[in-house]
Amino acid sequence: MLAAFIMAGGSGERFWPLSTRERPKQLLKLIDPERSMIRMTVDRILPLIPKERIFIGTNAIQAAAIKKELPMLPEDNIIVEPSFKDTAAAIGYGATQISEKLKVKSEKLSKEITMIVLASDHLIKNEENFRQRLTTAIETAKKNKSIVTLGIKPTKPETGYGYIETEECYIGEPAKVKRFWEKPSLERAEKYVENGNYLWNSGMFVFQISTMMDSFNKYMPKHSEIFGNIKRISRIENPEEKIKEQFEKFEKMSIDFGIMEKAENIEVIPVDFGWNDIGSYPALDDVFEKTETGTINRNGKIKEFNSRNNIVIGTGEKEIGLLGIKDVVVVETEDQILICKKNEAQNIKKIIR
Template sequence: MLTALIMAGGEGTRFWPLSRKDNPKQFLKLNDDQKTMLQETVERIKELVPIEQVFIATNAAYQEAIKKQLDGIPLENIIVEPMKRNTAACIGLSSVVIENKYPGSTMIVLPADHLIKDEKKFIDILSKAVMTAATGKNLVTLGIKPTHPETGYGYIHYGNHLHTIDGDQVFEVQNFTEKPDLDTAKEFLEAGNYLWNSGMFIWQLDSILYNIEKHLPEMYESLLKIQKALGTDAEKKVIKNEFEQIESVSIDYGIMERADDIFVIPSSFGWDDLGSWPALERVKKVDDDGNVVIGKHYGIDTTNSIIHSPNKVVTTIGLDEVVIVDTEDAILICDKKRAQEVKEIRNILAEDGLEDCL
């Protein structure tokens, strides 16, 4: 049986000020005017995983929004983390919850806020990843074939060829690399055996739990206590108590960089993690001056910029490569090349007590 875990607890900090704590990126309609990023994620996998076998990991603040956005999802499939403990704890908690309901199933793990243009190809690759995960203790990930030297993504270095499934190759993973500087990213691109880390994983439940026990034994002990409490009156209390003690570590660092039998399928299906404002150039119409405009903008000699202002007229003169975002209570203006630093502005606001703006 196939199950899916969609991680939807992030705050989308680099899309501030549109993305907020109470309305983060996964709840925004960034790709079109019909569905949110979360809704699109669930919709695109329905051919493989019906809604009753889809689970959403989130925090208590987003629970009600998820109920409203995902009509038909069982309430018990919304897994609420009591506090942030990074992706290893999120996946660990979700694994024991899903194992309790669908024992022995294969889990597909997906972020809630990514764009995929070629959904048919995506499902085809995902199906092949499921086949690869069915053998032994295999942990499988999808790596995106890089198109340019990107510094905003982590990379996967792959080695020996395992096998080919209907034209798509599967390779052993040699190692994972954090976000590189530009020179290193150029070296990765030239080497030809590096892929962007998509953050998508496929494995059998017993495989990921085996690896958590092996590489994060203290976390595994907490998960066993949680598993025993599921369905009892003590469930929420036990989860909270154990989460307070669990190490905050990413699944990449905690498991994928340490485990054996890690495999990757190089993929090209129009993937984008929409990580910051300049990503809109890849999903929205670009005008003759190279601008992406959402709202009303009148400019003189304004080029290659992102302007988001649905409620106010924005006028500009002599600007190039800038981001301008206007919301009801905040305005962002930044160099487009430094848009990744938006999350640092949020930190400054938080330090100054401006929580209402976050």
């Protein structure tokens, strides 16, 4: 049986002032004027997985907005984490909850649930190709009892992503992971791309739940113990407060550091389906068409002179003039205005705290 777990607990800091903690990037219609990022993610996997087995992992602040945004999903499929404890706790808790919920819904449920873990705010241009690669990952995870990740074939020496090193690298063909690498310097990233056997770490995973829980037992036993406690507590009446107490015991740790960098049964499928994690405003340079001056204009009335390579997002109510300006992000909302150099966009969180 297949299930999907979409992680949607982002803080919304990198796309301020468009996004807020209550309405982060995944709830914005940033790419498609008709659909939010999370709605695009759900629509992307509906041909593979029925809505009854698509689950969302989020927090109490955003849960109501997500339920409103995804009315086609059963309300019980919104899994609310009591506190943010990073991706290891989120994925393990999601796997535990999904197992319990599907057992309740189906008396004929087989012991093995294959779980697809996705981010809620990534852009994928070739969705048919994406589903084909996911199908390969599903088959590989079942056959080899492995944890499979999708590795993006680099298009440039990017310093903002982690990398996955493989022994061989052929698009669409599963390969053994040799090592995970943290975000590199530009010089090292250039070598990775030149070597040809390094992939961007997409943060997308496919595994049988039993395989992942075995890995927690082996590499993160404290997490595993807490999952067991939560599983027992979940069966009592009004368990929310006790589950919250257990959550506070989790050490904050990513799934990459806790399991992926240690486990031996990790495989990667090299892919090239037009992926972009839309991590900050400059990522939009790879998404939208530009004016003759290289500027992206989204819903803004702009006048440019001696200006180029800017990103302008406006309400359409005010005219924005750019004079002698280049490589700048200008974002206007009803209440706030952001102006920053593109190379400072990663630091937006420093001015909103």
